[in-house]
Amino acid sequence: MADSVAVVILNFNGRNYLEKFLPNVIQNSDPYEIIIADNASTDDSVEFLNNTFPKLRLIEIPENLGYAGGYNYALKQIESDYYILLNSDVETTPNWIEPVINLMHQNENIAACQPKIKSFHDKDYFEYAGAGGGFIDHLGYPFCRGRIFSHLEKDKGQYDDNIPVFWATGACLFVKSKAFHELGGLDDKFFAHMEEIDFCWRAKNAGKEIYYCGESTVFHVGGGTLKAESPFKTYLNFRNNWLLLYKNLSRGEFESIRKRRKRLDILAAIQFIAKGKRANSNAILKAHRDFKQMKNEFTQSQKAGLKHPEVYKKSIINEFFAKGKKKFSTLKF
Numbered sequence: 001m002a003d004s005v006a007v008v009i010l011n012f013n014g015r016n017y018l019e020k021f022l023p024n025v026i027q028n029s030d031p032y033e034i035i036i037a038d039n040a041s042t043d044d045s046v047e048f049l050n051n052t053f054p055k056l057r058l059i060e061i062p063e064n065l066g067y068a069g070g071y072n073y074a075l076k077q078i079e080s081d082y083y084i085l086l087n088s089d090v091e092t093t094p095n096w097i098e099p100v101i102n103l104m105h106q107n108e109n110i111a112a113c114q115p116k117i118k119s120f121h122d123k124d125y126f127e128y129a130g131a132g133g134g135f136i137d138h139l140g141y142p143f144c145r146g147r148i149f150s151h152l153e154k155d156k157g158q159y160d161d162n163i164p165v166f167w168a169t170g171a172c173l174f175v176k177s178k179a180f181h182e183l184g185g186l187d188d189k190f191f192a193h194m195e196e197i198d199f200c201w202r203a204k205n206a207g208k209e210i211y212y213c214g215e216s217t218v219f220h221v222g223g224g225t226l227k228a229e230s231p232f233k234t235y236l237n238f239r240n241n242w243l244l245l246y247k248n249l250s251r252g253e254f255e256s257i258r259k260r261r262k263r264l265d266i267l268a269a270i271q272f273i274a275k276g277k278r279a280n281s282n283a284i285l286k287a288h289r290d291f292k293q294m295k296n297e298f299t300q301s302q303k304a305g306l307k308h309p310e311v312y313k314k315s316i317i318n319e320f321f322a323k324g325k326k327k328f329s330t331l332k333f
Contacts (some may be wrong), residue, residue, distance in 0.1 A: 013042060066188075078177075105144060110210070126152050126154075
């Protein structure tokens with residue numbers, strides 16, 4: 001019996017993206033089921049879906065639970081061997097599903113996987129959220145093959161392979177349903193941003209593998225819900241990064257990097273002020289305050305979270321800004 005696959009699109013006030021990209025997803029995803037989970041949108045998304053795509057299954061979430069809570073709510077109601085968590089601002093390509101499912105089917109230890117993520121606006125280049133697969137440095141800073149900080153590489157076929165990575169992007173996340181539920185799904189407390197890294201890190205600490213499949217490609221707009229300059233996005237990124245570290249590092253590992261990370265965050269706040277973005281600077285300070293209040297709600301890992309081979313043992317900040325290493329190929333793991 002063939003594996004069942006459900007493409008699940010979480011929508012929040014994204015009527016324009018649904019109108020633009022959903023026909024493409026439908027065309028390229030046959031014969032798999034497509035489900036829209038609406039996160040209590042206040043625009044006319046639900047009306048549009050009911051009128052334009054009445055045959056699609058629609059799950060209406062009673063309140064906006066964010067990316068993490070929204071998907072947890074929806075996926076509890078969906079029976080499938082594989083879930084594909086797909087952002088509403090993604091353009092798919094023909095045969096985008098099969099290579100990833102085949103790869104995951106062949107290796108029962110793979111919990112999650114992502115395709116190649118390229119920019120919708122400049123299709124020769126990788127896109128910020130995921131690019132050629134996610135990694136992390138020993139201080140907890142995420143980066144990707146094809147994207148280090150804001151520097152994006154041109155796709156020249158250098159990442160057409162299938163390899164284990166540290167994390168797979170939530171913009172287009174293939175995940176085995178059994179692993180998703182066994183690991184407790186996404187962490188609702190993250191609301192949005194880095195919850196997929198947390199999920200992947202927990203999976204790796206549990207002995208699972210995370211993969212990148214370069215045989216499949218999608219194009220991502222990015223920033224569809226929160227723009228890059230949004231103070232709320234800054235807040236979520238900094239707060240959730242601290243939660244990510246606290247949850248997935250052993251106590252000794254966390255304490256060994258805590259002071260260094262705090263100094264770097266203070267430097268980031270100062271840089272925002274220098275750029276005239278005081279609201280973003282204040283968001284970092286609020287993120288620290290809220291992390292201190294929230295951390296007692298979590299249990300620290302009993303395993304050494306930095307021992308995985310996909311953890312870069314140097315500082316990606318130093319490599320990028322001080323040494324000018326802007327391509328993944330220049331880093332030595």
